[in-house]
Amino acid sequence: PEKARLVESARLAEQAERYDDMVENMKKVVKKELKLLSEAPERNLLSVAFKNVVGARRSSWRVISSIKQKEEEEKKVKLSEAYLTRIANEIEEICIDVVNLIDTSLLCRDDLDVESKTFYMKMKGDYYRYVAEVSPQDSKSGFADKANKAYDEAYTLCKAEMPASHPIRLGLALNYSVFYYEILAECSAARTIAQKAFDDAIQSIDELPPNTYKDSTLIMQLLRDNITLWSSDMEDDDDDSAQQQKA
Numbered sequence: 001p002e003k004a005r006l007v008e009s010a011r012l013a014e015q016a017e018r019y020d021d022m023v024e025n026m027k028k029v030v031k032k033e034l035k036l037l038s039e040a041p042e043r044n045l046l047s048v049a050f051k052n053v054v055g056a057r058r059s060s061w062r063v064i065s066s067i068k069q070k071e072e073e074e075k076k077v078k079l080s081e082a083y084l085t086r087i088a089n090e091i092e093e094i095c096i097d098v099v100n101l102i103d104t105s106l107l108c109r110d111d112l113d114v115e116s117k118t119f120y121m122k123m124k125g126d127y128y129r130y131v132a133e134v135s136p137q138d139s140k141s142g143f144a145d146k147a148n149k150a151y152d153e154a155y156t157l158c159k160a161e162m163p164a165s166h167p168i169r170l171g172l173a174l175n176y177s178v179f180y181y182e183i184l185a186e187c188s189a190a191r192t193i194a195q196k197a198f199d200d201a202i203q204s205i206d207e208l209p210p211n212t213y214k215d216s217t218l219i220m221q222l223l224r225d226n227i228t229l230w231s232s233d234m235e236d237d238d239d240d241s242a243q244q245q246k247a
Helices: 002-015 019-031 041-070 074-105 114-134 137-161 167-182 187-203 210-246
Strands: none
Touching (some): 041 074, 041 114, 114 167, 137 167, 167 187, 167 210
């Protein structure tokens, strides 16, 4: 009864777009050791709650960062920098809270199946990535290393245990490749991860159950879009390099 009440309260908060309340309800479910269903509805509630709470701040950070780049007056630049620092600190606090929750209350459980374990390890990678996005250079690499480790462990696990067309495996490949592109600035590695995931999924797409077909094909389209974009970037870089050599 307690779990049902907390979950229903979280769903109500989601409909009201009160994501901080949603987070608090789902944290209580996790901390009270009330197992989240592996079928995903409740597990996804936890993910959606935190994603919206941190997502609003990531969006704010990008807006202020864009404003700062356009400012020429020193006083306004400093004001923007102070605001960016404040937002970045909030993002870091939320993300570390997520990671600690996952480590102390979820990944430590003996009853986790491969799907759930991959899901939570992917979440760790995502939230370390979000901190790396807004961190100053001296601390960015540390969070990037932690994100890379979480993604790599999750990807190694799911490649051994889950079909290539499974939406969680595809979603992990999508986010891992974005991490390589945006955080590590390694376009070639990002494209390789995305291309391999897409090609492997194509081989087993006909085996997908109807309830996951839509999710998988949507992620595959996102992978395909990124592959096209990153391939274009690499061609532009090759052209620039050739022009420099001629010069």
